[in-house]
Amino acid sequence: MRKLTHPNHNCISETVLFSQLPQDELNMISKQINYIEYAPGETIFDVEDDSDRLLLVHQGKLKISQTSSNGKEQTLYFLNEGDIDGEESLIIGSRHAVTCVAVIKSRICEIRRGDFLTLTKRQPTIGLSLAISIAEKMQKLQTQQANLLTGSVEDRLLKFLKDTAEETDSLSFELPMSKKELAAYLGTIPATLSRNFTKLEEKRIISNSSKGKIVLNITKIDNP
Amino acid sequence: MRKLTHPNHNCISETVLFSQLPQDELNMISKQINYIEYAPGETIFDVEDDSDRLLLVHQGKLKISQTSSNGKEQTLYFLNEGDIDGEESLIIGSRHAVTCVAVIKSRICEIRRGDFLTLTKRQPTIGLSLAISIAEKMQKLQTQQANLLTGSVEDRLLKFLKDTAEETDSLSFELPMSKKELAAYLGTIPATLSRNFTKLEEKRIISNSSKGKIVLNITKIDNP
DNA sequence: CGCGAAGTTGACACGCCTCAACTGCAGTGG
DNA sequence: CCACTGCAGTTGAGGCGTGTCAACTTCGCG
Known part of the structure; x- marks a missing residue:
């Protein structure tokens, strides 16, 4: 400092x-x-x-x-x-x-x-x-932690991606932090997070275009 | 009302x-x-x-x-x-x-x-x-949820029991709520909670005396 | 080029949820 | 007074997700 x-x-x-x-x-x-x-x-x-x-x-x-x-x-x-x-x-x-x-x-x-x-x-x-x-x-904090407490890592990740898309006002964006940090934020570890990224790609919910860009394939962002 | x-x-x-x-x-x-x-x-x-x-x-x-x-x-x-x-x-x-x-x-x-x-x-x-x-x-709320986020159900249950013992100022006490409610409070389900009670009994950490009374077998209550 | 951290992938084990059956107990009504 | 009902709680079988450990690849940086 x-x-x-x-x-x-x-x-x-x-x-x-x-x-x-x-x-x-x-x-x-x-x-x-x-x-x-x-x-x-x-x-x-x-x-x-x-x-x-x-x-x-x-x-x-x-x-x-x-x-x-x-x-x-x-x-x-x-x-x-x-x-x-x-x-x-x-x-x-x-x-x-x-x-x-x-x-x-x-x-x-x-x-x-x-x-x-x-x-x-x-x-x-x-x-x-x-x-x-x-x-x-x-x-x-309360809503953040409510998401952590219930639901799978996949759910939490998807919710995070949707929120990020909403903030950036675009379905294509870069992650605002490293995947290691994202893992800690979602209450998991990098290995598990990585697998869940793969899952979402296989489901065609996201596509991982060049240079770490995430593309959300959702017609409607249906956040509560 | x-x-x-x-x-x-x-x-x-x-x-x-x-x-x-x-x-x-x-x-x-x-x-x-x-x-x-x-x-x-x-x-x-x-x-x-x-x-x-x-x-x-x-x-x-x-x-x-x-x-x-x-x-x-x-x-x-x-x-x-x-x-x-x-x-x-x-x-x-x-x-x-x-x-x-x-x-x-x-x-x-x-x-x-x-x-x-x-x-x-x-x-x-x-x-x-x-x-x-x-x-x-x-x-x-923050410390409560921190406990939920990390650690097993067994950890959370034991911590809850210790806290309760501290509040009642006695190692022998009745649960302040039903086990169903306790399960929801600990972020789990009655079935899993029940098994974890059994675990703690087998480890001689608690004994379930008559009429739902819990007895904590801990010489020192070592809460952080 | 070489080093270290980040990230990925695989094998594996364990904890927890799901589903389901069963018991015990309390309240209710015939 | 005793079935009937309903709910809490327990116990079992089974499967899935996730953490752990480890090896490997990729990337950034000096």
């Missing part, structure tokens, strides 16, 4: 969490944030880390994962440009068993818990914004 | 969510809550229900479950006396794919979303309380 000088870009004002605040308040917060660059693979925080802070992703991609009692690691979700994370740690304190690492080179604005708490006293309305932010994340 | 007269018991003031509010505010909210009794098996809300409201469980036991795309139902958690639920629906609107049913006869205080939103405008600090409440639930 490498601490950077204050960015001309203002992470704060672009965030829904703070967008309602008056200008002078924004200026105060700006002085309290750290702007930090992380190299690929670097850990932003992990289980033993107790320095609680809010993350505003300015550039790059982060991965949030969880390691359960038997030692297996499960990817929960990714953070991309503009995403916020760590809202819970602001109010509860440290997050248990959650790890955050940079997937690629990333630049992040960080706000420490203490600074945030004093802010909430001056600006009580921010609590509601925070609640909204957390609630949205919870719903996201 | 059966609407009851206003309870002499005040759900509101006992809830952390509202405990900070002044008395006159508490009185106002009290007029807006509904006090309702649900029979066992009755649905409090489900996927298609869009009447968003906060639930304060006064008596009884409720079950929150989720049905994923392939039709399988997964129990997420239970609500007991004093528990709150539906915080997310207050601010986001309806919760997707989540169902709530009464396990036994239950009495619940309900606050409608609209009423709550006007409340937050008068009392902005309540937003932070709400955020805390949601964040805590999110952590709970």
Whole structure:
């Protein structure tokens, strides 16, 4: 990690969490944030880390994962440009068993818990914004994990591909991550994932055109 | 469901969510809550229900479950006396794919979303309380599901038994729910659960004494 | 070119789900 | 009071998906 000088870009004002605040308040917060660059693979925080802070992703991609009692690691979700994370740690304190690492080179604005708490006293309305932010994340996490809990790897993979197609607004796209990472995200291992890609190809649901491009052969994207 | 007269018991003031509010505010909210009794098996809300409201469980036991795309139902958690639920629906609107049913006869205080939103405008600090409440639930849910995602049924069952022993503060206890429900909670089916109970008995980890009582044979409860 | 990681493919075993039959128990009604 | 019914729970047989282990190929990079 490498601490950077204050960015001309203002992470704060672009965030829904703070967008309602008056200008002078924004200026105060700006002085309290750290702007930090992380190299690929670097850990932003992990289980033993107790320095609680809010993350505003300015550039790059982060991965949030969880390691359960038997030692297996499960990817929960990714953070991309503009995403916020760590809202819970602001109010509860440290997050248990959650790890955050940079997937690629990333630049992040960080706000420490203490600074945030004093802010909430001056600006009580921010609590509601925070609640909204957390609630949205919870719903996201909930539906993600519901998919993991039920259904086969094939089901999960297909659902992921459909979702990706929807996001990119195209039936032909590249995977947003490596297959190894995708396996961890889908709660499986590369070997099994590979077989399921083959399955879908044999069923003519996808075709694997040149250079890792995925083509979905579905007339109607019927996601719930 | 059966609407009851206003309870002499005040759900509101006992809830952390509202405990900070002044008395006159508490009185106002009290007029807006509904006090309702649900029979066992009755649905409090489900996927298609869009009447968003906060639930304060006064008596009884409720079950929150989720049905994923392939039709399988997964129990997420239970609500007991004093528990709150539906915080997310207050601010986001309806919760997707989540169902709530009464396990036994239950009495619940309900606050409608609209009423709550006007409340937050008068009392902005309540937003932070709400955020805390949601964040805590999110952590709970997160660790619960992490256990589901990894490890065998046997692991999950044993962990559940240990947790239950810890809660009841005794190595000898009755299951807090039927084995059928426990199966759904552990993400499996009764048949598989039954076999795993047998496994644990053969390993002398538990003994199934008279009348459904479980006895854990562990010198040290070594939960992480 | 050579190294290491990513990805693929095969053999294999095991856990879990499916289906099904059977038992035990509680509630119901004749 | 005792069949009848229905549901919870158990047990068995069987099959499929998935994790494990291992060998091999492919790819990217110094």
